[in-house]
Amino acid sequence: MTDDAGAALLGPSVYRQLRQLVLSGELEPGAPLSVPALASRLGVSRSPVREAVQQLIYEGLAVNVPHAGARVAVVDDAQIRNVLSVRAVLDGLAAAEAAARLTEADLEKLGALLAVQEENLRDIPDAARDTELDLEFHTSIRDCSGNHTLxxxxxxxxxxxxxxxxxxxxxxxxxxxxxxxxRRIFEALECGHAIDARTAAEAHVHGLITRLDRR
Ligand SMILES: [Zn+2]
Structure with missing residues (x-):
């Protein structure tokens, strides 16, 4: 097997592992993403790690610092507001488009995700788990929009x-x-009501901004 073929097989899983390390905070914002160090930490060759780091840069989860190499991106107070204000509009759009296209199976999946989230509230906050559940919920909705640009x-x-x-x-x-x-987003989607779904999705992200200010 050539190194490239190996990278093709290992690529997605190395990327997922690295992304998880970043999102869980195990690799903290600002931490260096050294390809040799990460390759030995994950027990893989450098090539898939290099590709995974490039993918993280593309996603905005890492940045390339001149003369210092890649680092985990730092999202500060100012940036989080910018990110969330754009997200509010796009999340609203995704929910509205999803409302028109959702199938029974999609709704069942979303309902099940919501039940897991409710269950998870009983546990003490676990940033990695909470992140995973939140991303899964929003990913499922936007996937239903069928709009790949979005x-x-x-x-x-x-x-x-x-x-x-x-x-x-x-x-x-x-x-x-x-x-x-x-839950409000889910209820609007359940009714197939695009305007309510948009309003609820926008309200969720605006709620995050409000909670950011209220500290
Ligand atoms: Zn959310």
Whole structure:
């Protein structure tokens, strides 16, 4: 097997592992993404790690610092507001487009995700788990929109939002409010009501901005 063929096989999983390390905060914002060090940490060759780092840069989860190499991106107070204000509009659009296209199976999947989120609220906040569940919920909705331009843009914005290291995601009160907002989006989608779905999705992200300001 050539190195390239190996990279093709290993690529997606190395990328997923690296993305998880970044989103869970194990690799903190600003941490160097050294290809040799990560290759030995993950027990893989350098080529898939190099590709994964490039993918993270494309997604906005990493940045290339001249003369210093790639680092995990830092999303500060100013950036998180920019990311969320754009996300509010695009999330609204995704929910409206999804409302018109959702199947019974999609709704069942979303309902099941919501149930897992509710269950998770009983546990103490776990940033990695909460991130995973939130991303899964929003990813499922935007995938239902069938709009690939939108799906690509939102995937980046949402991942970047989770790089923010304030207590926006982990504060217990915030987790409960976010869950209720998710439920309202789901109820609008269940009714197939595009305008309500857009309003609920926008309100969720505006809620995140409000909670950011209220500290
Ligand atoms: Zn959410």
């Amino acid at each position: 799906i690509g843009e939102l995937a980046r914005l949402e991942a970047q939002a989770h790089l923010y290291r304030g207590d926006l995601w982990t504060r217990n009160r915030n987790r409960h409010i976010a869950f209720r907002e998710h």
